[in-house]
Amino acid sequence: MVHRKRTREDILEAMLGRVHRKGLNGIGLNELFKVSGASSGSFYNYFASKDELGHALIDFDWQRLKTHLIDPAATQTDDPIAQIFWMIDALEAKHLNGGDCFGCFLGNLVVDLAEYDPAYRSHLIEVFKQWQQAFANRLVLATAKLKPGVEPQALAEELLTLIQGVLLLGRLYQQPQRLKAGFDQVRRHLREALIEESGTGLG
Incomplete structure (x- = not known):
């Protein structure tokens, strides 16, 4: 899967809807990566952890x-x-x-x-x-x-x-x-x- 470069705001915007529906504890990082189109590298470039994302x-x-x-x-x-x-x-x-x-x-x-x-x-x-x-x-x-x-x-x-x-x-x-x-x-x-x-x- 090819990941295009995502800004921090792109990632938050893309993830917010899914977290809204399922809660942060009810969703894994892999699903968040998928819904946002962000690679793990892009994610950790902006957020040190899932808690920081929250x-x-x-x-x-x-x-x-x-x-x-x-x-x-x-x-x-x-x-x-x-x-x-x-x-x-x-x-x-x-x-x-x-x-x-x-x-x-x-x-x-x-x-x-x-x-x-x-x-x-x-x-x-x-x-x-x-x-x-x-x-x-x-x-x-x-x-x-x-x-x-x-x-x-x-x-x-x-x-x-x-x-x-x-x-x-x-x-x-x-x-x-x-x-x-x-x-x-x-x-x-x-x-x-x-x-x-x-x-x-x-x-």
């Missing part, structure tokens, strides 16, 4: 989420609440348009890797903290729109927890309508925290 995949997927979901929200509207609704809508569309729902890649790795190695647990905790903070920062800016007693950090945590639950059950049931209903619950939870719904623009 950490690279976490960073790679998180960067994609920031690039395609979190950062673009700010270009859609100046309203921070509308930005959160936009992120929820975009995440729903991403998973509905992806065919079979395999859940959140990062959420799946919590189950797959967090007990396997404490370093993975720490890495994933940091990523989820950043994701939660992306919600919290917007909620802080919109504090005047929140009902009395609603704390931005707590609401951000609740939204992320709900989203992860929706995607986990989406993977279990493989039913688009159930996935849609779950994201509707996320949006409803956010609306219920607002003094009024008007002016949010989205959701």
Whole structure:
């Protein structure tokens, strides 16, 4: 088999889908070499081990989420609440348009890797903290729109927890309508925290 030269990003992009479906512990390096078209030499040129690959995949997927979901929200509207609704809508569309729902890649790795190695647990905790903070920062800016007693950090945590639950059950049931209903619950939870719904623009 002839292997063409692959960049680090090529390899991560090619491997991510298979790892998403099977988990990192459920897939061998030979299968990863095959799906990515990378030789073992190319692989070890970028990654010292399978564990290092796992950490690279976490960073790679998180960067994609920031690039395609979190950062673009700010270009859609100046309203921070509308930005959160936009992120929820975009995440729903991403998973509905992806065919079979395999859940959140990062959420799946919590189950797959967090007990396997404490370093993975720490890495994933940091990523989820950043994701939660992306919600919290917007909620802080919109504090005047929140009902009395609603704390931005707590609401951000609740939204992320709900989203992860929706995607986990989406993977279990493989039913688009159930996935849609779950994201509707996320949006409803956010609306219920607002003094009024008007002016949010989205959701």
